[in-house]
Amino acid sequence: MAEPPADRVETEGRLDDGVLHDGLLDDGVLHEGLLDDALLDELSGLAAGLARRAADLLLEGMASVPELLAAERIGTKTSATDMVSEVDRASERLLVDGILAARPDDGILGEEGTDRPGRSGVRWVIDPLDGTTNFLYGLPGFAVSIGVEIAGRSVAGAVLDPVQDELFEATLGRGATRNGAAIHCTMVGDLGLSLIGTGFGYEATVRARQADVLRTILPAVRDIRRFGAAAVDLCSVACGRLDGYYEVGLQPWDLAAGGLIATEAGAVLGGLDGGRAGAPLTVAAAPGIARALRALLSQAGLPASREAGSGPPRGSVTLGQPEMRHSQGVGTRILTVEDDERIRTAVRMALEDEGWDVDESESGEQALEAFAADPSDVVLIDLMLPGIDGFELCRSIRRTSDVPILMVTARADTHDVVAGLEAGADDYVTKPFQPKELSARIRALLRRARSTEPVRTRLRFGDLEIIPDDGVVRRDGEEIHLTKTEFRLLCELASSSGRVFSREQLLDRIWGYDYFGDGRLVDVHIRRLRTKVEHDPAHPQHVVTVRGLGYKLNG
Structure with missing residues (x-):
């Protein structure tokens, strides 16, 4: 981070202008590696808590729907088919009040009209009732959707389906979950064997064009599903209920949470030409069919994205492990x-x-x-x-x-x-x-x-177990996935329990090339290692720093 001007005071990641600077460089671009974990925890926790409160309101509001319909108290927005109810507005008020009570300097953008600028650098993008038509007709497939952005990029999101009692969550760089369990998109590689979701616009002319597109799409895929709520569709891609999804005209509140959840679960998300998702077209799909689905949609005449540059949030993908082929020469x-x-x-x-x-x-x-x-x-x-x-x-x-x-x-x-x-x-x-x-x-x-050089057969350090020969690390009996570099680093520290290794020693032993003086490689990999092997990475018990000397592994 650049030094603040002399007339401004920096306190806990903020300058006295009230603008968030954690994770932001002078170019205003968000760099997830520099984001504060405590901030992400706060934002994701608040999003999930507010989603549950709003979902309770929706379930209670279902009882009043017959009365609202009988009294013709259902309004419309962009067209006669784009319905809105008092429940939508009440849910948005609840969310806005909850956000401002916890974080009064944040900005908020809501589907039902909230457009509040903020001073903190954080913006909440909310859909208080995604799938209003399903809700009003007593059908499943509606949700509360809450996304959080920093520098225009989604960093946290929560989508709660009240009927199924399913809470989908994601935080930038941490993966996606459903009711606390990790989820991943499918790894299907054949578009013809893929279940594809879509949605329809509210304007009659748009719907007619979408019907024409289906003539091309339907014969080329396993089947088509329409759930009627963009956030639910995106979460369905995330958890494998759909292999892919496309829709025209999605707005920020449709994408901010669901898009992040899909990408953190391994899906490829973007426009038709690989640009940003959103209007005019959004495509979310398993990595094995993403290119084929985009090509099919292009063949059907759907438009490319207006902006092919960067945008929130873009593709992540669950990938297989590479099979190591030969030595370092032919075949690599x-x-x-x-x-x-x-x-x-x-x-x-x-x-x-x-x-x-x-x-x-x-x-x-x-x-x-x-x-x-x-x-x-x-x-x-x-x-x-x-x-x-x-x-x-x-x-x-x-x-x-x-x-x-x-x-x-x-x-x-x-x-x-x-x-x-x-x-x-x-x-x-x-x-x-x-x-x-x-x-x-x-x-x-x-x-x-x-490298296959073993350290010892089995090593134990409190709740941590290392099996070098098998490349396995367990904490409290549960296996932890480490990259090969992280594993080598842990084994090196474990080779002499309690011994302090300097940065230069670790650079020489792990990286094995002329890295002298570049302690950043060691420091960053130590931080990454701690996030995986420590219960509290901020207060490590295993991989500890010996000030002025280096690092050691405690038993």
């Missing part, structure tokens, strides 16, 4: 993700000279689909990509794959490097770089990934 496959064709070509030629097979992607979206179809041994990611940027791409791959990731940055800026490492990268290289340097970094990554 490297995926390089770079939007500059000249750089991409030069990198490919340099890596092929080393005997490696190279796959190329010019965007994050292409890379997600390529990796899902055929995982690589190493992924080389440029941070500055159009659409899904390198930070998101790295985080998406890292969610379920421990493939070695080497990030490429145009400058050795601490913010870029730390954010990339926090997103899950194992190492970084700074432009411009020499081909020999790049090759050496990749070889070091491959050595660590393929």
Whole structure:
């Protein structure tokens, strides 16, 4: 973070202008690796609590629906089919009051008219009753949807279906859950075997066009479903009830929570051309069918997104583990993700000279689909990509794959490097770089990934159990997934219980290349390791810091 001007006081991540600065750099861009965990916990907890309160109000309000219908007290908005009730408005008032009571400086955007600017940098995007038609007709398939944005990007979301009593939640970088249990989208790879959801607009002319589109879509998929609530549809993709979903004309309150939940569960989310989701078209799908579904929708004549740049929230994808093929020569496959064709070509030629097979992607979206179809041994990611940027791409791959990731940055800026490492990268290289340097970094990554040298058969440190030969770590009997670099780091610390390792020693032993002086690699990986092996990462009991000396593992 840049230093505040002399006439402004910085206190707990805020300047005295009242604007949130945690996770924001001077360019105003959100970097999830720099977000404060306590802030995310506060926002996600408040969203879930308010969703439950509003859901209770909706269930109570169902009893009054016959009276409202009889008295013709159901209003309309954009058309005669776009209904709104007193219950919608009451639910929005409840949510707004609850947000302002807890966080009076936050902004709020609500479907039923709330448009309140804020001063904190946080904006709540709420749909108090998504699926009003279902609600008024006594059908299931309506929900409360609450999203939270920072710098225009969703960081927390909650969608609660009162009838099914299902609470879907997601926090940026932490995955998605349903009633507290982790959820993931499907890994279907055949569009013809996919169940696809959609919705219809409120204008008659739009509906007629959507009906024409169905003529193309329906014969090419397993079947079509229409649940009647965008947030429910997106959550259905997240938990595998749908393989994909598309809809025209979604608004921010339709997407802020459900879109984040879908991407955190591994779905690819965006417009037809890989740009931002929203009007005019949103597509959310399992990674194995995303490209095919977009191509089919394009063939059917649906429009591309108006803006192909970055936007909230974009694709994450659940990916398989790469199968390590051979040694570091012939048969090793490297995926390089770079939007500059000249750089991409030069990198490919340099890596092929080393005997490696190279796959190329010019965007994050292409890379997600390529990796899902055929995982690589190493992924080389440029941070500055159009659409899904390198930070998101790295985080998406890292969610379920421990493939070695080497990030490429145009400058050795601490913010870029730390954010990339926090997103899950194992190492970084700074432009411009020499081909020999790049090759050496990749070889070091491959050595660590393929090392089978055991430490001891079984190690115990309190509630932590390490089985080096099997690559297994358990805490309280439950297995913890670590990347290969994190596992090597933990085993190195465990090799001499209680011994203090300096940053330089860990750099030499784990990274094995000329990294002297760059303690950021160690510090960020230690933080990542603590989030997985510690009950309270802020107050670690196992991986502890010895001030001025380094790190050690306590028993």
